[in-house]
Protein backbone atom coordinates (compact mmCIF):
# COMPACT_ATOMS: atom_id res chain seq x y z
CA UNK A 1 0.00 0.00 0.00
CA UNK A 2 1.36 3.46 -0.93
CA UNK A 3 1.80 5.77 2.01
CA UNK A 4 1.00 9.46 1.46
CA UNK A 5 4.27 11.31 0.84
CA UNK A 6 4.71 14.51 2.79
CA UNK A 7 7.22 16.65 0.92
CA UNK A 8 6.77 19.68 3.13
CA UNK A 9 8.67 18.31 6.10
CA UNK A 10 11.63 15.96 6.34
CA UNK A 11 13.35 14.64 9.40
CA UNK A 12 17.09 15.40 9.28
CA UNK A 13 19.28 14.43 12.23
CA UNK A 14 16.21 14.49 14.40
CA UNK A 15 15.19 18.01 13.29
CA UNK A 16 12.07 18.68 11.33
CA UNK A 17 12.94 21.06 8.49
CA UNK A 18 10.61 22.87 6.12
CA UNK A 19 11.63 21.84 2.63
CA UNK A 20 9.37 23.93 0.44
CA UNK A 21 9.31 27.68 0.04
CA UNK A 22 6.64 29.89 1.60
CA UNK A 23 3.74 30.73 -0.67
CA UNK A 24 2.36 33.79 1.13
CA UNK A 25 5.40 36.03 0.63
CA UNK A 26 4.74 39.49 -0.82
CA UNK A 27 5.66 39.95 -4.45
CA UNK A 28 7.90 42.79 -5.68
CA UNK A 29 5.19 45.24 -6.77
CA UNK A 30 3.26 44.72 -3.57
CA UNK A 31 6.47 45.17 -1.58
CA UNK A 32 7.37 48.46 -3.26
CA UNK A 33 3.85 49.86 -2.94
CA UNK A 34 3.83 48.80 0.71
CA UNK A 35 7.15 50.66 1.15
CA UNK A 36 5.48 53.79 -0.22
CA UNK A 37 2.58 53.33 2.21
CA UNK A 38 4.95 52.72 5.12
CA UNK A 39 6.87 55.90 4.27
CA UNK A 40 3.56 57.82 4.22
CA UNK A 41 3.11 56.86 7.88
CA UNK A 42 5.99 59.24 8.65
CA UNK A 43 4.06 62.24 7.35
CA UNK A 44 2.85 64.86 9.85
CA UNK A 45 0.18 66.13 7.46
CA UNK A 46 -3.08 65.73 9.39
CA UNK A 47 -5.29 65.57 6.30
CA UNK A 48 -3.38 63.44 3.79
CA UNK A 49 -0.25 61.31 3.91
CA UNK A 50 1.54 60.35 0.70
CA UNK A 51 4.49 58.00 0.21
CA UNK A 52 6.81 57.26 -2.71
CA UNK A 53 9.40 54.56 -3.37
CA UNK A 54 11.84 54.60 -6.31
CA UNK A 55 13.14 51.31 -7.63
CA UNK A 56 15.82 50.59 -10.21
CA UNK A 57 15.93 47.89 -12.89
CA UNK A 58 17.53 45.44 -10.44
CA UNK A 59 14.58 45.79 -8.02
CA UNK A 60 16.72 47.81 -5.63
CA UNK A 61 15.12 50.67 -3.72
CA UNK A 62 17.08 53.85 -4.47
CA UNK A 63 14.85 56.48 -2.86
CA UNK A 64 11.95 56.80 -0.45
CA UNK A 65 9.97 59.88 0.58
CA UNK A 66 6.80 61.24 2.11
CA UNK A 67 5.13 64.63 2.23
CA UNK A 68 6.68 66.89 4.84
CA UNK A 69 8.17 70.26 5.62
CA UNK A 70 11.63 71.10 4.21
CA UNK A 71 14.72 70.63 6.38
CA UNK A 72 15.01 73.46 8.88
CA UNK A 73 11.30 74.27 8.67
CA UNK A 74 9.89 72.85 11.88
CA UNK A 75 6.82 70.58 11.68
CA UNK A 76 5.63 72.42 14.77
CA UNK A 77 6.09 75.95 13.50
CA UNK A 78 4.96 75.72 9.89
CA UNK A 79 1.21 75.47 9.21
CA UNK A 80 -0.66 72.27 8.34
CA UNK A 81 -4.02 73.94 7.65
CA UNK A 82 -5.71 74.15 4.24
CA UNK A 83 -8.59 76.58 4.36
CA UNK A 84 -6.89 79.71 5.57
CA UNK A 85 -7.52 83.33 4.68
CA UNK A 86 -3.95 83.89 3.60
CA UNK A 87 -2.13 81.28 1.51
CA UNK A 88 0.89 82.04 3.68
CA UNK A 89 -0.91 80.38 6.58
CA UNK A 90 -1.68 77.12 4.76
CA UNK A 91 0.61 74.15 4.14
CA UNK A 92 0.54 74.36 0.36
CA UNK A 93 3.33 76.91 -0.09
CA UNK A 94 5.67 74.94 2.16
CA UNK A 95 5.18 71.19 2.09
CA UNK A 96 7.52 69.03 -0.03
CA UNK A 97 5.65 66.31 -1.85
CA UNK A 98 6.50 62.66 -1.38
CA UNK A 99 7.73 62.18 -4.95
CA UNK A 100 10.04 65.20 -4.73
CA UNK A 101 11.50 63.96 -1.46
CA UNK A 102 12.00 60.44 -2.84
CA UNK A 103 13.89 61.82 -5.85
CA UNK A 104 16.02 64.17 -3.74
CA UNK A 105 16.68 61.43 -1.15
CA UNK A 106 18.12 59.08 -3.78
CA UNK A 107 21.08 57.01 -2.71
CA UNK A 108 22.28 56.37 -6.26
CA UNK A 109 23.93 58.67 -8.79
CA UNK A 110 20.64 59.16 -10.60
CA UNK A 111 17.18 57.65 -11.00
CA UNK A 112 17.28 57.24 -14.78
CA UNK A 113 15.05 54.41 -16.07
CA UNK A 114 13.68 53.80 -12.57
CA UNK A 115 10.09 53.16 -11.52
CA UNK A 116 8.38 55.27 -8.86
CA UNK A 117 5.68 53.66 -6.70
CA UNK A 118 3.33 56.26 -5.24
CA UNK A 119 0.30 56.00 -2.98
CA UNK A 120 -1.31 58.90 -4.91
CA UNK A 121 -0.97 59.88 -8.57
CA UNK A 122 1.68 62.65 -8.85
CA UNK A 123 0.69 66.32 -9.17
CA UNK A 124 1.94 68.50 -12.06
CA UNK A 125 4.99 69.76 -10.15
CA UNK A 126 6.05 66.24 -9.23
CA UNK A 127 5.37 65.07 -12.78
CA UNK A 128 7.91 67.63 -13.99
CA UNK A 129 10.49 66.34 -11.52
CA UNK A 130 9.76 62.74 -12.46
CA UNK A 131 10.21 63.48 -16.15
CA UNK A 132 13.35 65.58 -15.71
CA UNK A 133 14.98 63.01 -13.45
CA UNK A 134 14.62 60.27 -16.07
CA UNK A 135 12.12 58.06 -14.22
CA UNK A 136 10.37 55.98 -16.84
CA UNK A 137 7.42 54.43 -15.00
CA UNK A 138 4.86 55.58 -12.43
CA UNK A 139 2.91 52.97 -10.48
CA UNK A 140 0.17 54.61 -8.44
CA UNK A 141 -2.57 53.37 -6.19
CA UNK A 142 -5.06 56.21 -5.67
CA UNK A 143 -6.17 58.43 -8.52
CA UNK A 144 -8.70 60.33 -6.42
CA UNK A 145 -7.74 63.71 -7.90
CA UNK A 146 -7.90 62.70 -11.58
CA UNK A 147 -10.62 65.28 -12.34
CA UNK A 148 -8.56 68.26 -11.07
CA UNK A 149 -6.64 70.49 -13.54
CA UNK A 150 -3.33 69.89 -11.74
CA UNK A 151 -3.64 66.16 -12.24
CA UNK A 152 -4.96 66.42 -15.80
CA UNK A 153 -1.88 68.52 -16.61
CA UNK A 154 0.31 66.00 -14.84
CA UNK A 155 -0.99 63.08 -16.87
CA UNK A 156 -0.71 65.11 -20.06
CA UNK A 157 2.99 65.78 -19.40
CA UNK A 158 3.79 62.22 -18.30
CA UNK A 159 2.07 60.83 -21.41
CA UNK A 160 3.85 63.27 -23.71
CA UNK A 161 7.20 62.40 -22.13
CA UNK A 162 6.59 58.68 -22.59
CA UNK A 163 6.49 57.88 -18.88
CA UNK A 164 4.40 54.75 -18.47
CA UNK A 165 1.71 55.21 -15.80
CA UNK A 166 -0.47 52.41 -14.46
CA UNK A 167 -2.63 51.81 -11.45
CA UNK A 168 -1.64 49.11 -9.00
CA UNK A 169 -4.64 47.08 -7.87
CA UNK A 170 -3.72 45.36 -4.60
CA UNK A 171 -4.58 41.70 -4.11
CA UNK A 172 -5.31 42.29 -0.43
CA UNK A 173 -6.42 45.34 1.48
CA UNK A 174 -3.75 45.20 4.16
CA UNK A 175 -0.36 43.79 5.10
CA UNK A 176 0.16 43.23 8.80
CA UNK A 177 3.53 43.75 10.47
CA UNK A 178 3.97 42.18 13.88
CA UNK A 179 7.18 43.10 15.66
CA UNK A 180 6.84 39.99 17.81
CA UNK A 181 6.93 37.72 14.75
CA UNK A 182 10.65 37.01 14.85
CA UNK A 183 10.42 35.80 18.44
CA UNK A 184 8.52 32.69 17.45
CA UNK A 185 8.85 30.20 14.62
CA UNK A 186 7.09 31.18 11.40
CA UNK A 187 3.63 29.73 11.61
CA UNK A 188 1.85 28.42 8.56
CA UNK A 189 -1.59 30.04 8.06
CA UNK A 190 -3.35 26.73 8.90
CA UNK A 191 -1.79 26.52 12.37
Ligand SMILES: Nc1ccn([C@H]2C[C@H](O)[C@@H](COP(=O)(O)O)O2)c(=O)n1
Nearest residue numbers: 045047048050067097098121122123
Ligand atom coordinates in the same frame (compact mmCIF):
# COMPACT_ATOMS: atom_id res chain seq x y z
N1 LIG B 1 1.11 63.50 -5.44
C1 LIG B 1 1.06 64.14 -4.26
C2 LIG B 1 -0.03 64.93 -3.92
C3 LIG B 1 -0.07 65.54 -2.72
N2 LIG B 1 0.95 65.40 -1.86
C4 LIG B 1 0.89 65.99 -0.53
C5 LIG B 1 0.81 67.43 -0.41
C6 LIG B 1 -0.02 67.63 0.84
O1 LIG B 1 0.80 67.50 1.99
C7 LIG B 1 -0.97 66.49 0.77
C8 LIG B 1 -2.23 66.82 0.06
O2 LIG B 1 -3.02 67.51 0.93
P1 LIG B 1 -4.57 67.71 0.67
O3 LIG B 1 -4.66 68.68 -0.46
O4 LIG B 1 -5.15 66.35 0.32
O5 LIG B 1 -5.04 68.23 1.97
O6 LIG B 1 -0.28 65.50 0.06
C9 LIG B 1 2.03 64.63 -2.20
O7 LIG B 1 2.98 64.47 -1.40
N3 LIG B 1 2.07 64.02 -3.40
Ligand SMILES: [Zn+2]
Nearest residue numbers: 097122123126
Ligand atom coordinates in the same frame (compact mmCIF):
# COMPACT_ATOMS: atom_id res chain seq x y z
ZN1 LIG C 1 3.37 66.70 -6.11
